Amino acid sequence: MSLSLSPNSAHALLEADGLTKRYEDGVLALDHVSFSVRAGEIYAMLGANGAGKTTTINLFLNFIEPTEGEARIDGVITHREPLRAKQKVAFVSENVMLYPNFTALQNLDFFARLGGRTSYTKDDYRRVLLRVGLQEEAHRKRLKGFSKGMRQKCGIAIAILKNAPAILLDEPTSGLDPQAGFEFMQLLHTLREEGRAILMSTHDIFRAREIADVVGIMKQGKLVMQRTRAELAGESLEDLYMEYMAGHTEAVD
Amino acid sequence: MLKLIIAKELREIISSTKFAVTFGVCAVLILLAFYAGARSYQVGQAQYDAAVAENLRQMEGLTDWLMVRNHRIFLPPHPLAALVTGVANDIGRTATIHGRGEVSAEDSRYSEDPVFAVFRFLDLDFIFQVVLSLFAILFAYDAINGEKERGTLPLTFANAIPRAHYLLGKITGSFLALAVPLLIPIALGALLLPLMHIPMAGEDWLRLTLVVLAGMLYFGAFLTLSVFISTRTHRTAHSFLLLLVIWIAAVLIVPRAAVLLAGRAVAVPSVDEMASQKSRYHAQLWEADRKAMGSFRPAASEQPGQLLNQFNRFMQKLADEREKKMLEFSARLNEQRRNRQAVQEQVAFNLARVSPAAAFALASSNLVGTSLVLKEHFLEQAGKYQQAYASFIRAQTGGSLGGGRVMMFRTTDGGEEKRNPIDPRAIPPFVYQAIPLNRAVQAAILDFGLLIFFNVVFFAGAFLSFLRYDLR
Numbered sequence: 001m002s003l004s005l006s007p008n009s010a011h012a013l014l015e016a017d018g019l020t021k022r023y024e025d026g027v028l029a030l031d032h033v034s035f036s037v038r039a040g041e042i043y044a045m046l047g048a049n050g051a052g053k054t055t056t057i058n059l060f061l062n063f064i065e066p067t068e069g070e071a072r073i074d075g076v077i078t079h080r081e082p083l084r085a086k087q088k089v090a091f092v093s094e095n096v097m098l099y100p101n102f103t104a105l106q107n108l109d110f111f112a113r114l115g116g117r118t119s120y121t122k123d124d125y126r127r128v129l130l131r132v133g134l135q136e137e138a139h140r141k142r143l144k145g146f147s148k149g150m151r152q153k154c155g156i157a158i159a160i161l162k163n164a165p166a167i168l169l170d171e172p173t174s175g176l177d178p179q180a181g182f183e184f185m186q187l188l189h190t191l192r193e194e195g196r197a198i199l200m201s202t203h204d205i206f207r208a209r210e211i212a213d214v215v216g217i218m219k220q221g222k223l224v225m226q227r228t229r230a231e232l233a234g235e236s237l238e239d240l241y242m243e244y245m246a247g248h249t250e251a252v253d
Numbered sequence: 254m255l256k257l258i259i260a261k262e263l264r265e266i267i268s269s270t271k272f273a274v275t276f277g278v279c280a281v282l283i284l285l286a287f288y289a290g291a292r293s294y295q296v297g298q299a300q301y302d303a304a305v306a307e308n309l310r311q312m313e314g315l316t317d318w319l320m321v322r323n324h325r326i327f328l329p330p331h332p333l334a335a336l337v338t339g340v341a342n343d344i345g346r347t348a349t350i351h352g353r354g355e356v357s358a359e360d361s362r363y364s365e366d367p368v369f370a371v372f373r374f375l376d377l378d379f380i381f382q383v384v385l386s387l388f389a390i391l392f393a394y395d396a397i398n399g400e401k402e403r404g405t406l407p408l409t410f411a412n413a414i415p416r417a418h419y420l421l422g423k424i425t426g427s428f429l430a431l432a433v434p435l436l437i438p439i440a441l442g443a444l445l446l447p448l449m450h451i452p453m454a455g456e457d458w459l460r461l462t463l464v465v466l467a468g469m470l471y472f473g474a475f476l477t478l479s480v481f482i483s484t485r486t487h488r489t490a491h492s493f494l495l496l497l498v499i500w501i502a503a504v505l506i507v508p509r510a511a512v513l514l515a516g517r518a519v520a521v522p523s524v525d526e527m528a529s530q531k532s533r534y535h536a537q538l539w540e541a542d543r544k545a546m547g548s549f550r551p552a553a554s555e556q557p558g559q560l561l562n563q564f565n566r567f568m569q570k571l572a573d574e575r576e577k578k579m580l581e582f583s584a585r586l587n588e589q590r591r592n593r594q595a596v597q598e599q600v601a602f603n604l605a606r607v608s609p610a611a612a613f614a615l616a617s618s619n620l621v622g623t624s625l626v627l628k629e630h631f632l633e634q635a636g637k638y639q640q641a642y643a644s645f646i647r648a649q650t651g652g653s654l655g656g657g658r659v660m661m662f663r664t665t666d667g668g669e670e671k672r673n674p675i676d677p678r679a680i681p682p683f684v685y686q687a688i689p690l691n692r693a694v695q696a697a698i699l700d701f702g703l704l705i706f707f708n709v710v711f712f713a714g715a716f717l718s719f720l721r722y723d724l725r
Contacts, residue, residue, distance in 0.1 A: 061411055063724045083413040091411035097404030099261075101268045113257050114412045155408070162412075 011074075012036035013088075013166045013197035014043070014060065018069030021055055021221075029055045031221040032069065037197040037214070039165065042188060044208035045201040046241055047218035053201035055221075057168050060199070061091060073166055087116060090162040094171035096155030100144035104129060104154050107143060108161060115162035128157045133183045149180040156187060167191065169200040173207060185211055209237040217244045254414060255422050262426025266392060272430070279380070279388055280438035286377045287442030290335035291449040293374070297330030297362075304347070312677035318649040321675070324350045326638060326683035328358070328631050331622065332451045333460055337378040339614075339623025348635040352643035353576055355583055356635040358628060377442075378617050381468040382504060382610050385435065386475040390496045392431055393479030395489040396423050397719060402489055410724045420719050424480055424712065432472050439465055456690050463694070464617045470704035471613035475500075477711035478609075484718040507608035515601030521593040527586055534582050538575045545571060598625060606700070609707045616700035622688040626696065630688050638683045645681055 014037040021030040030052045037043040045053045058064050060071045062082035071078045076085040098107040108125045112118075129139055132153040143151065152172065159167055173181045188211055191198060202208055208215055215232060217225040217240070225244050232240075266272050308325045315321060326348050334341040345358030397420075400406040409419070443461060446453050453461075479496055486492040551563045605611035618624040 058725055061407070063407065063410065083415065086411060086413040089411070091408065093404060093407060095404060096408070098408070099265055099405060100403075101265055106264070110257070110261050111408065111412070114254075114409060114414065116413065158408070168411075 012038050012072075013074050014168075014199050015072040016056060016059075016069070017072065019056065019059055019066055019071055020068035021052075021059060021064060022067045029221050030059070030066075033218075033221075033223045034069075035214075035216055035223060035226060037166070037199050039197050040192055040195045041213045042192050042198045042200060042211055043214045043216065044212035045199065045216050045218055046203070046205060046208055047201075048245065051218040052221040053218055054170055056218075057091075057170050057199070057201060060089065060168055061086070088164055089166045089168060090115070090159035090164040091168045092152070092155045092159050092170070092172050094174050095148065096151045098143050098151060098154055098158075101142055103140050103142055104134060104146075104157075105139050107154060108157055111158040112161040115158075115164075117161055117163065120161065125157075125161070128160050129153070132157045132160070132187060133180070149176050152176060152180070152184070156184070160191070165195070166197045166199070169198065169202075171201055171203065173202065173204055181207070205238050205241055217241060219244060255418050255425075258414075258419055258422025259426040259429065262423055263430045266427065266430035267434075271391070275388055275391060276434055279384060279435060282375070282380050282384055283377070283435070283438040284442050284445070286336065286375055286380050287445045288449075289375060290377065291332075291446055291451050293335040294330050294332050294451055295449070297335070301327055301329050309677040309680075312675065312680075315675050315677075316673065318646055318675055321646070321677075324642065324680065326350055326635060329685050331687060332446065332453055333457055333464075333621040334623045335374075336376055336461070337464060337617045337621040337623055338374050338376045339378070339618035339621065340625055340627060341623040342374070344628040344631070348632070350635070350639050350642050352639060352646050354580070355587075356632055356639055358631055358635070377464070377468075378614065381471060381617070382613060385468065385472050386500060386504060386610065388431065388435075389472050389475035390479050390493075390500060393427055393476050393483065394493045394496050395483055396427065396480045397483040397715075397722065398486050398492055399483065399489045401487065401724070406724050416719055416722075417716065420480070420484075420716055424477060424715070427480070428473060428476055431476070432469055435472075436465070459690065460620050460622075460693065463620050463697070467613055467616040467620070467697070467701060467704060470701070470708060471609055474609040474704055474707035474711060477708055477715060481711045481715035481718065484715050484722050487723070503608040504610040508605040508611040508614070511604035511607075511611070512601045514604055515597050519593060519597040519600055521597050522586075522590055527590060530586060531579070531583055535579060538578055542571045542575055606703055609704060612700040612703040612707070616697040616704065619696035619700070620693050622693055624696065626688060631685070634685060635683075638681075641681050645679075649675075 016033050016035050019030055019033045020028075022028045033052065033056060035043065045056065047053050055064070056071075059066055060073065060078055062078045062085065065079045070080075073085040074088045076088065078085040099110070102110065105122060105125050108129070109120070109122075112120050112125070126136070126139060130136065134150060134153045134157070138146070138150060143154070146154070156172070173184055176184060185207060188198060188200075192213075200208075200212070209232070212229065214226065214228050215237065216223050225240065227240075304325070304327050308327075311323070312321055328344075328346040331341075342362040345361050345364075347360040348356045348358055350356065395402070397406070400409070410416075443458075478499070479492075482496050482499070483489075483492045486495065546568075549564065549567050551560050602611070602615060606615070615624065619626070622630075
């Protein structure tokens with residue numbers, strides 16, 4: 001389950017190129033958004049509700065098709081070759097919901113096979129579950145009794161098992177207790193070190209500051225700010241965020 | 254990939270409490286239907302044997318075949334008719350054979366035991382039509398939108414899954430998880446039949462298999478319909494409500510409404526109207542014969558017996574002519590009515606076939622031989638039997654059919670040898686031939702085709718709808 005990518009590779013695994021989405025009712029959800037996430041990089045998308053963060057992720061997953069522009073995963077245009085693109089990405093949603101009548105191991109087995117990984121053993125599943133912090137006694141329990149944090153851990157375990165070079169995280173720490181949130185951040189560090197490109201949408205400015213290599217702020221479907229960790233040095237991300245929320249509406253180049 | 258989704262669906266359904274409970278209920282109902290059907294057949298067979306014996310017993314002691322009245326024949330019970338009742342309990346099971354005249358079926362089970370007509374029987378047909386269709390809806394109403402509501406759909410489609418594979422896997426998995434386990438109580442129920450000494454011929458087993466096959470197609474139609482509706486809605490509550498409305502319309506309203514509409518669209522003279530016309534015509538014939546009786550001029554003879562024989566021959570001739578005219582008139586009226594009825598039935602059935610429930614009911618009753626054809630078939634056989642019976646009586650009486658249409662006159666001088674009683678067992682027995690299998694299958698082919706069509710259309714609808722389904 002380790003990736004053969006170099007953490008220092010400059011290769012962009014996730015790319016949004018002029019990504020635009022206008023819905024049938026005329027609402028412009030995303031307006032020419034462009035960014036890229038390289039291998040071994042964590043990109044945190046900040047923004048209020050309705051800013052376009054989830055729409056961006058949905059476009060990467062080809063759940064919706066862009067009106068203009070394109071999303072690429074490892075060079076594969078998602079709306080042209082969705083199946084090929086999806087082989088290269090794992091996804092963890094805000095509220096991971098798995099099959100409640102299946103045990104954690106059964107859920108992992110199903111989704112790992114669905115992701116094309118058929119050679120894993122039960123020991124592999126156990127190891128990953130332990131790695132994401134799910135205690136052994138929970139492995140054989142049905143998910144119907146799991147807390148949100150426990151389900152979230154299973155979701156992350158599924159993403160790890162897929163062993164994809166890119167990972168999309170939609171508000172992954174929402175609703176997690178502080179301990180679980182901390183453990184999750186530790187895990188993201190590890191995944192980054194393995195060379196994965198991680199795109200994370202979040203409301204959590206402090207965690208974004210702590211972990212992200214690049215932070216982008218979205219507002220009304222536009223990417224209004226994008227700075228690297230180095231560019232953010234000495235600045236308060238919270239103040240920047242509030243400033244951008246209050247005034248700026250122009251997109252970054 | 255397809256196998257994986259099928260296996261997941263199987264495991265998900267079978268491991269649920271909902272499945273355990275509903276499957277248990279369905280299994281009990283199916284076994285109950287087989288048991289009740291077998292018992293009903295046993296009771297019916299006992300009643301049939303008793304009625305046949307009683308018919309012969311009432312002739313015992315008669316010394317002249319001319320005295321035989323009310324010779325009755327009976328529609329024997331059929332083992333499968335208790336499983337797919339159709340109209341078997343609604344039509345008369347008895348026909349009185351006079352040797353001439355029209356044969357009509359009387360004494361239906363419901364006319365004798367009206368309590369059974371109130372709620373009808375809990376037969377296999379009812380369980381398939383009502384219970385299993387609801388069973389299909391209960392497990393498939395949330396096939397797609399439920400996955401979306403639960404959040405598993407986006408996670409699934411974050412993987413490289415073609416939508417067509419997913420949908421096919423869902424439908425196949427649901428069908429295998431729900432329909433195949435139902436075959437177990439059906440097989441156990443079928444096993445009950447020989448255990449309860451119900452005589453099932455090889456052809457009967459084939460008919461039962463075809464009924465179950467039609468049931469599976471019907472079940473599949475509701476399953477694919479449920480999946481289709483679940484791809485058209487985004488909330489499970491909406492799909493469930495919509496399916497419930499469709500179910501009520503398809504199972505309870507459409508077949509009944511179709512019959513009502515056909516009744517309005519195609520007028521068929523009522524039995525009373527027909528009887529009234531026949532009665533008027535009969536009265537006219539009698540009036541004419543009454544006048545003709547005045548022209549009876551016996552040849553000169555002093556022997557009362559010879560006089561009576563002349564009179565009997567004269568009367569028989571009148572009766573035969575009257576009978577012939579009456580039969581022609583009745584046949585004409587009956588044919589007109591049958592033609593109108595046939596049109597009405599066609600209109601009713603074709604309208605009702607919009608519903609898979611009607612298609613299944615028609616297919617199963619045709620296969621078993623309890624469709625509307627049963628009455629016609631019984632009367633047709635009774636008519637043929639009547640001819641054989643008439644030949645027999647004529648042979649015994651030297652030409653007369655008796656039946657109260659001749660006067661009997663004998664002189665006794667006390668020294669005459671006592672007449673021997675007739676042997677009722679000499680009467681040719683009525684051997685009912687069930688509707689042949691090939692004819693039954695032919696009659697059911699259209700409805701089989703329709704059930705397949707419903708499956709294909711609903712699957713295609715679900716497929717096209719799911720291609721554009723919002724997975725978020």
